């Protein structure tokens with residue numbers, strides 16, 4: 217819960233008292249957040265939920281929230297929730313004129329790439345990503361020179377410019393399928409080294425890897441998982457493939473955020489731990505009160521830049537608009553669409 221942002225309310229944008237009667241939007245949100253947000257906190261959050269939902273209707277805006285957003289955003293104000301690509305596809309299919317992206321910058325760019333005629337807003341322009349920042353378009357061109365003829369597969373966690381230099385994109389859910397679809401003996405796989413090593417261990421295709429890491433997932437260790445198993449007997453361990461190989465070796469299930477959510481339901485486990493960004497456990501726990509969630513908490517500082525006051529300000533002022541050069545967007549769209557043709561493309 218990012219209550220500090222609400223209390224500080226640096227933008228000074230906000231209605232301070234609860235309206236006399238809650239609207240349907242805030243009643244639904246309250247129900248979803250019952251086990252997660254105490255009543256005293258809810259009284260601070262509810263006016264934001266009310267006003268954001270009202271303004272979203274007025275602006276004909278759709279609010280997208282990534283799985284790593286805090287529960288008051290994920291369950292409180294979002295129209296659609298999910299992984300980055302799923303969100304962009306839902307936005308494209310909706311009739312909304314405006315997209316408010318509650319996620320990081322590359323996700324907003326992906327929405328703009330897939331929805332070039334819609335206005336895409338991000339509440340905080342500084343919401344970046346260590347993986348996306350690890351590589352530039354010039355790096356990709358150099359790799360192509362060094363490995364002539366090798367096709368380039370790029371994870372969706374990259375800038376529009378890097379996607380534009382790629383043959384095809386992938387997600388963590390479809391990376392193996394995309395790599396093998398190319399029929400090439402050697403593929404340049406960018407930029408996540410750990411996802412690349414996970415894929416390389418499961419295909420005969422030789423992968424040229426980059427040294428990009430997610431600053432959230434790289435902090436988990438195998439020793440930490442062994443300690444968790446010892447202190448929480450019977451715990452079912454799910455891990456994201458952006459984690460180091462020693463962590464994945466300790467997991468019961470490895471998969472994308474969407475895959476992990478499905479696996480929690482299917483596992484039948486009464487106690488689980490999700491080795492990924494901290495807020496995802498909060499969001500899944502709200503939907504599964506019967507399961508005990510063990511929570512080693514690694515927060516993504518970029519995702520946490522998105523707050524209720526920031527979303528409200530974004531809708532009030534129609535900022536910050538995300539712009540992608542049309543030529544770059546067209547080439548990046550081709551790489552994303554090739555992925556969708558191969559694999560249907562769910563899950564980050």
Ligand code: SF4
Nearest residue numbers: 345346430431432516
């Ligand atoms: S969790 Fe990792 S990959 Fe996701 S936005 Fe944060 S730094 Fe990037």
